[in-house]
Amino acid sequence: MGFSTKVPQGAVEMSDEFNIIAKSYGIQNIASGVHRVLLIHPRLRRGPFFDLNPTKTKLQLEEAVALVNTLPNFKVIETTAVSTDRSTEKKRLWGEGRIERIIALKEKISATALMIDVDILQPKQQAELTTIFRVPIYDRYNIVLLIFKMFAKTKEAKLQIQLAEIPYIRQRLLSMYELRVDPSIFHFDTSEKSKSDRLEILRYREQHLRKCLKAAVEEKVNLRIGEARKNIRTVVAVVGYTNAGKSSLIKRLTKRNLYVEDRLFATLDTSLHVFRLPSGLPVLFADTIGFISNLPTQLLASFQATLNHVENADLLLHVEDVSNPDYLTQRDVVMKTLSVLKIRNELLNSMIRVGNKIDKLNQLPPNEPNTYFVSCADGRGFVELLTAIDKKVLKISGVTIRRLKLRPHSEAFSYLCKYSFLVGQPIPSEDNDYLLCNPIIALQLKANMVNVTSLEPMSDWTKFRWHLKLKCTNCGEEPEHWQYVIEKEKFNTPGSRGAVNILEKCKLCNRMNTLDIVKDSFRPYKNNNNYDELIKFDCRGLEPTDFDPRSEWRAIGTESGIVFENIDLTEKEWVDYDEKAAQPTEINEIHYRFVLCRKQ
Template sequence: MKLTKFVSFAWRCLPRISSAECRNLDFRVHKTILLNLLRNRDYSYNQICPYCKKTENSELDEDEDEIFKDLKNKLRSVRLAQDPHQVFVIQPYIKWGPKMLKNTTPQLQLEEAEALVSTLPQWKVVSSLLVPLTSFDKATLFSKGHLENIVQKTRSQQTISSVFVNVKSLQLHQHLLLEEMLQVPVFDRHSIVINIFKNHAKTKEAKLQVALAEIPYFWTRIKGINEGEVFQVSNVGIGSGQTFEETRIQILRERERKIKAEINKLRENRQLLRSKRKGKEFPTVAVVGYTNAGKTSLIKALTNEAALKPENKLFATLDVTLHAVVLPTNVKVLLVDTIGFISNIPSNLLEPFVVTLEDALWADVIIHVQDLSHPDRKAQEQTVLSTLRTLELPQNLLNSIITVGNKVDKIEEGQEIPEDILQVSCVDGRGLKDLMNILEKQVYKNTGLKKIKIKVPNGGDEYRWLYKEAAVFSVEEDDKNPQFLILGVAISHAKLEKFKYEFIVKASKMK
């Protein structure tokens, strides 16, 4: 075993030994042994670590998992997010200037923040507050007066167990200062959404994506862990030494690399499945929209799938799922249910889910579902459209989006409804038939499917071929010759050319 290899291995043990653990004699002995191994160039490099009994060839994933869990435990807001909380929600907002939001209101932002908290099991909003700001970059975030008010309220109201500051991501110094002053865990939008993702992730793919989305949050918080960061060992023949912080960074990089490798495997599997679907020429329709707009409910209403269980909560869907529906002309289409979008989150939080959103990139048609009853519908629409543009979708696909206004049954009397949005209700079925007709036209236009009539022998090879390879939507007897049928079929250009070759070109060659 080379010294450099053993040194990198031996250092894996050191980050697990916190200052608290060093009070235990066994851990002090373990650290001393490892340091001696690193410093003594004459030491036998085939020696295993006497404490943990690991060699260079041992499986190190388990060690990395332990170290990563140790790192998570030292991040207070990550560790305590696993527990139920009674939350004081604070909605900061810019009260004037170019950074003031014009497409929504502070009150609507606060209501969404409260909905995010309520999505987590056993979490409850016990208090809320709107706080005007002049900038999000102030060291304390809030002005002196507002900060004193928040501290007084947090400390005096014993039911408050944590504070949620509804900003995209708190800067590290802001986060540390607020936790020190408030004496409770402080969460930002990034950490709350991550925890919702973790709670809703069921499949291996979703869990990997959540794990990758979590890493950027650790990058921003790793310097805030106060655990003897100045400790380092140098003069070991491999450079200037490493601090615990540097070691943690290495661990995060390695974890990130492994997760990305796993996700790339899943991407390859998805590409293979897409190729198979394209080979069978199934048109695909991506159903996208803001979180909790009713995408799954719409798919259930169109397909009548009993197994689909729509839930009235944010980010209920993290995994992309496919659902077959038959259009009026008997063409089978695959509806793709996608993860919901949300505003004001770091871009790197959504990046891991691009592998699933790629199904939208390869779709033939996009249905954009909006919640007509939501007071912040316009801002939600802008969020979805801007997110779709970041995916670099083909312009013709963006230009042909079908916009569906869901939950029309919840519209209050006198509420303004946009005229250019197809109104539907998954509850009473309003608008669903119109949606199917519009969808069919768009599928035909975007895929090049043709509706034609073909005269074939009744029960002949042509008849069977068309039923297998195309969508037959009508059958009529030929008035002039009852031995023939006239089939109305929806067929792609490629399949039509194949039909001509099989039954016209070949037949003419045999004569």
């Protein structure tokens, strides 16, 4: 049966109708032209949110100016803080006297637009102010949406911005009907379509965008993130106030050529960057959109899909611009935003705080627990920060503690001491030439064997192909392909230090690694439904991570003593029939693991 690829006619009509509504009520309708902006900060003088702190007002104004000036065609010409005794929810923010002074200032500087520094103006307020000042009126919500619209590059970011605009359009649409706003004020569509019809079009559009966004995010997870996370257990999400230096921090840590720009919202969606820590553990750094104060929750909700990396992260780095006098207030904004995202407490409690831009300070802020001061510009503080991240990741990932045989003055031993990776006092060897001991790793098997025992390779075990996946313990590189090792096949190591079964150079760190099957270490598997050692490996820089039993095994009937040959365990199960004992035989529920053990 064939499937039609045509878009249903009804969907096309719905899309056309939405475009008409969006053109009239949406953000793009007020985004045209070059604007000389008068920026006004309403300063409350009464009520629970009153604010007479001139320093705080100045910092809020500076942030609002940076927001507006992020738009290429917008330029703040003048700023002013105008006190109000009224709530910012009232229809008129100011009385007649203050409004007249604002009009006079607007005329004096030839302003073509006003930006009111509040999170979002109600349609009744916007209508009233537009009627009074006769120029476009902006708030933080539509300024931020304009920034997002202009700089969004990825599919997910564009979908999120379209989704964030829906509540804005719906609110303005309802205002025309419920508040009887004059359509000519906002150049609203005056067609005959009913309120319910228009709301249904918006509902359909919102539903469609959510489906598209979910599909886009899932595609990204399945293809890009899923691929990257195959061998990487730990995700480190980098969060912070906008323009705090999150992307710069990742760029400095990973030495990647990331896009970094000194403007608000330079990052509009989550990007992922693989990095290997000094311990060799790989991690994914997730760069996220910056947070900002006084933004409605519905705007953040639209970006929740790509903020899932924060929710599902293993560790958080909170980057702060400590050169900003208001960085503690910005910290509160970030923490409240993380609370809205319902980040689990254990993730918040283990969070590492990074005080960035210390190159702009004459004196560091007071020390705080779990806080590291750095400069992304000159690299100060990054050794200490990287060590702290590595320690946290080692703890989170539950890395197995290994005993290593090292010379006391070797570079490896110095490195382990320097970065505090030793978990106990070094123990000298008997000849005092080495510290600790070399790891021997055993392959253990567990299987349910019905009416058979003594599972082993069919031919001479020294000629059997043991199919393994191997990881470089120096850098963590783990190729996807399988390798097989045969006990009888040996390769001479450089410097005539003997022969080994595997001798290879890591493609990532160029280290020469070896693996050797311990002589006479093979034992047939007889311990039914319990883990038991099959074979041991002497590992020098390599660690087996996976095993594939494949074919050419044999087992012995428990009662009959018949030898079953050519057992294929590729599918991790085998079934046959013991005719002599007149009973079925099978092997299933096969599991295996690699554990540290003694050589003998």
